[in-house]
Amino acid sequence: MQTEDIQIRIEDDRTGLEIETLKRAILDNLFYIQGKFPEIATLNDYYMALAYTVRDRLIHRWLISSQTYTKVQPREVCYLSAEFLMGPHLGNNLINLGIYDRMRQAVQELGLNFEALLEQEEEPGLGNGGLGRLAACYLDSMATLDIPSVGYGIRYEFGIFDQDIHDGWQVEITDKWLKNGNPWEIARPEWAFEVKFGGRTERYTDEKGRSRVKWIPDRMVQGVPYDTPILGYETSSTNTLRLWSAQAVESFDFRAFNAGDYYGAVGNKVFSENLSKVLYPNDEQIQGKQLRLEQQYFFVSCSLQDMIRTHCDRRGLPISIFHEKFTVQLNDTHPAIAVAELMRLLLDEHGIEWDQAWHITQSTMAYTNHTLLPEALERWAVGLFGSLLPRHLEIIYEINGRFLNEVRLRYPKDDERIRRMSIIDESGDRYVRMANLATLGSYSINGVAELHTQLLKQDVLHDFAEMYPERFNNKTNGVTPRRFMVLSNPRLTKLITSKIGDHWIRNLQELRQLESFVEDLEFRSEWRQIKLAIKRDLANYIQEQNGIEVNVDSIFDIQAKRFHEYKRQHLNVLHIITLYNRLKANPNLDITPRTFIFGGKAAPGYQMAKLIIKLINSVADVVNSDPDVRDRIKVVFLKDYNVKFAQRVYPAADLSEQISTAGKEASGTGNMKFSMNGALTIGTLDGANIEIREEVGAENFFLFGLTASKVSQIKAKGYDPMQYYIANSELKAAIDRINSGFFSKGDTALFKPLVGSLMYQDPYLLFADYQSYIDVQTQVGEAYRDQDHWTRMSILNTARMGKFSSDRSIREYVKEVWKIDPLKICPPNEPCSIH
Ligand code: GL9
Structure with a gap:
């Protein structure tokens, strides 16, 4: 639009995008849809008024789309x-409409708290x-x-x-x-x-x-x-x-x-x-x-x-x-x-x-x-x-x-x-x-x-x-970079966009351009500062939710996903107990501080998965209150992991745990969301991990464990977990620690079903992968000490994740399976000659 055009612009309250119009529309919806005036309106009334204001702007485009489909x-x-x-929906729709910042300003000018309104959505x-x-x-x-x-x-x-x-x-x-x-x-x-x-x-x-x-x-x-x-x-x-x-x-x-x-x-x-x-x-x-x-x-x-x-x-x-x-x-x-x-x-x-x-x-x-x-x-x-x-x-x-x-x-x-x-x-x-x-x-x-x-x-x-x-x-x-980068990680989005423009949001392969900033000292420092700030936010949340104080300079080592034996959250626990045992044996041991964070739900009828959750919380109770390990390891279980919460968690991770038994995780998508946000992965050659490692480079990925074909071979031969238990003193010590009732206030029966299943069946081969996992975790700890190098690896992870946009997946379905042509929809209120 030319400057001389903008003197008076009268916009429709249901479609207009100017800040003044947005403010008027919110108050109008509060009045006519919620039937409230500001003095008695609740936070939810304001959320609803805001949501309807956004929905109004979608509906116009929606009807044009469906009219076009009817015609074409x-x-x-x-x-x-x-x-x-x-x-x-709210934040995502604002991003996709391109009015996120404008709406935030409109809401703030009305004296409302934008973040609180976003939080209000169920x-x-x-x-x-x-x-x-x-x-x-x-x-x-x-x-x-x-x-x-x-x-x-x-x-x-x-x-x-x-x-x-x-x-x-x-x-x-x-x-x-x-x-x-x-x-x-x-x-x-x-x-x-x-x-x-x-x-x-x-x-x-x-x-x-x-x-x-x-x-x-x-x-x-x-x-x-x-x-x-x-x-x-x-x-x-x-x-x-x-x-x-x-x-x-x-x-x-x-x-x-x-x-x-x-x-x-x-x-x-x-x-x-x-x-x-x-x-x-x-x-x-x-x-x-x-x-x-x-x-x-x-x-x-x-x-x-x-x-x-x-x-x-x-x-x-x-x-x-x-x-x-x-x-x-x-x-x-x-x-x-x-x-x-x-x-x-x-x-x-x-x-x-x-x-x-x-x-x-x-x-x-x-x-x-x-x-x-x-x-x-x-x-x-x-x-x-x-x-x-x-x-x-x-x-x-x-x-x-x-x-x-x-x-x-x-x-x-x-x-x-x-x-x-x-x-x-x-x-x-x-x-x-x-x-x-x-x-x-x-x-x-x-x-x-x-x-x-x-x-x-x-x-x-x-x-x-x-x-x-x-x-x-x-x-x-693939996963959508709109929700899992732009919406959930505005700070990183801003930094990336300041360097390479914003086309990467539609064409994620453009993140490759970040590779040329890896050697830029200031860029690395900004990258690190952003990760630290996000970790601080999560630390505050943990403090509020769990009453646990965590060290933001420690490795944020996160496993967030449904609980299932094949995903092996309990292998992660064996690593925690191993570190704990080492610290108890040698209180002056110099280890890189870590915060182990878990999130996820278990199917209500899946007893073993529920017992693993109980084990994590039991280990957390002991470890977090033991003065011998203070500030070096902390264990946090964050309850009620859902999409809203995931958006807070992915950006805060240094290390992403993708440790399923090879051949069991069809793809995984959390692995992609973590890596896009600059986390490094510790993982097996399973599902999309393999392709992530191919993209980011083996030197920027912590690989451990058996391959899928080795897993089937071992199983075919008759796998005996007890052999590993007998031969590996640290593994034995970790298992014995659980068995002794140490984490269950002396109750030696509590974790029996779990420990018994591992010692006598171990269907997901935790024992076979244990040593390899522990060794690579040690490498992770050492790598983290070189913050500058870690940051380079982190940047390269984000830069090389272009393949894992769901846009790429959908383009492949469109071309190779569905054979559908895209159909452009005319923007509202604009002359358009497409159809
Ligand atoms: C799953 C696979 O286990 C994942 O590996 C895969 O990434 C997703 C999406 O393809 O599908 N299959 C499946 O049943 N679930 C998956 O996550 N389970 C749930 O959604 C709970």
Whole structure:
């Protein structure tokens, strides 16, 4: 805009971006939406007023986007996921709108505390961990890259539980994220769908004389969509996250009501609405509960019906080209029932013949596998499956029968292969194998890091990869630099931008330019000062939360992730105890001071993971109060690790613990977030660690442990952890320390299940990797003493993380899997000739 234009500029309160307009809009929303005046408004009222002010600015772009999609009818990707771990929306939307600083000033001019308002947001914790957070990063990148897309999932009334710690134990508290209202969503009851359950099927002959099937259910639930706008960074593209909420079809069952059975009538409503009540809090461990299958089918059916309505009714396109306009990405097997449901819709509701229906289905679906752990592979007992989804079971049998005929033709007389590839597991009780269904129904199958994809092809899906090699591909995970750098680390962002401009935020490879500042003394000093300031903030938080005083000059050694034996938080603990033992034996020992920080939740039913949390807290109690080790080691367990909190933790780390047993962590994404923020990694050759090390250079990465192939070899030979225990005196001393009751006030029974499992089974090979881990930790301690060198390594980590932007991952999906063209959206209030 020219200077002479700016005399008077009158802006609309709902779209304007000037500071004065923003202030007016906040007060207007406080008045008209919250119904409050400043004198009686609470912090939450102001948060809501601010959130609505931001939402108003999204809505304009959202409607232009959806109008454009309606007009252009582009090919779209639908990302089906049982989890979307979005984290707080406010700050992210401000970043993506490009008005973060301006809004801060507007808020401050109103006399409000901007940081306190950001803190006020209850995050939608609709996911367990990496898998759900990946879905959220991908939504950000798809919008940023102008890819027409919809995220489909479940609007759980209660998300992942809040974690409290009582006497060192995890306690779960219901997550009431909706209690103060959710300003980011809009309910669309007029676009609800019905979902059927149970009952039976019937054959009939249609008017054309063809044999058809009718499903007569015994239950019906309604899915009401709630839409949240997802704005990209520095673009107008605003996509939709559409989450389905379960409602009773009729608020009251009138017949029962009139018959006087009031409670019976309301019972049906309660029963229906149970469906989307709560997120299952298990990570990588299936429970096989009927309600979980109901949740999966519920959101998948609503989503497919929604896509078909858009395609046929709104756009008037023939169902025969459905797969040309839509592609569905299945986020793990949780939505794999989509294969059978799309078949059912095409066959039974649209009267399409089998072969064409199968062609459409298989050209629509693409499947991402996220774990190789056997206990995570979803399978449903045939009995349960058939009683809930009788028609789908028939369809699955038909798919399977036709498929196994092909296998027989291709590999005659190979009954073992038939048994392995069948969708139905018949080795004992019969189960539907969802990974086989997803694989068979998809035109693309991918793993989430190079090693993971390789192992997927070698083990879990070996036969399928052999038969259909062209369908298999790798898409290494990525994370969004908008949330995990710009929003969570403003200080580092400012420094980086002052040197290389801000294009890196859209094109993360540009961080490479930082390499030329590694030799710049002043740059290194600024880099160090920033890390120190962030560590100080975290230290204050720890002081407040845990009442523990930590030394900000110590190594902040952080392991933050879900608790699982394969992630080996207890290996980290063995290192702590080893250092402790050394200090007790030799109180004058000169070690580099460390603060060990842990965060993460355990699945409520996973006793061993909960015991590991208890062990950490027990060790913390002893170590933190022992004057012999004062100021050299501190142990901190930070409770209730979630997205909001993660944003505070990643930037403060010196050392990132990525110590899973090789071959077990499919990718990891926390590893990327730490490294981007200048932490060094101590890690195994597992998941994306391998690729991170390749990028940052072996000299800037602390590698230890067995390789995945060594792990399988050792296991095949018969691994005996006791040998390591006997041979390694420090390992023995650490284990004996736990066993003796030293950390449990003399109670020698408390940690028995944990110690026993290690000494006699050690399924995740902690003992085999122990010495290598300890040795490399010693190198870490020594390296940290040379602060100047450490800083160079830290800068190089950030500079070389370009590959791990989720923008790169999404570009690969777009080009190699989805084959979708970007569609630019016109900015609001500006002349635009794009469409
Ligand atoms: C996971 C893998 O374990 C991670 O290694 C991977 O980075 C993510 C995203 O691909 O997916 N699979 C999985 O079930 N979870 C993962 O984190 N678990 C949770 O999300 C709790």
